Amino acid sequence: MISERVRAGLARSQKKGGRPALDYLKKQKVERLLRGGTSINQTAKKLKIGVATVHRIKTAMPDAA
Template sequence: MSAERPSWLSLGSGRPSLPADKREAVERLLAEGTSIAKTAKAVGVGVATVHRIKQASATAA
């Protein structure tokens, strides 16, 4: 007899992904030349998140 889990609780899924609008805002601000710290503060995410998006954009280009 197993109880059903809430849909938000899935094993092994990790941290939820960043919403697309925030990711796009980070990419836009970085493209405009805004610093990582100022971008993070403006969008409301951590500097590590901004750095990770910046690195992913650099390797994808």
């Protein structure tokens, strides 16, 4: 019974394709805040996204320190 549910859940997750990507406007807001001197933690809290997401965007920025 459990294995049936696991298989059904795996099939559903593969069909769905995972989490949606962060929209372009929110990514631009993250970059603007970081360039303005806002910390990673403050940026994540302000935009209600994960710290790891902000960090990933920051490292991908061309002028990342």
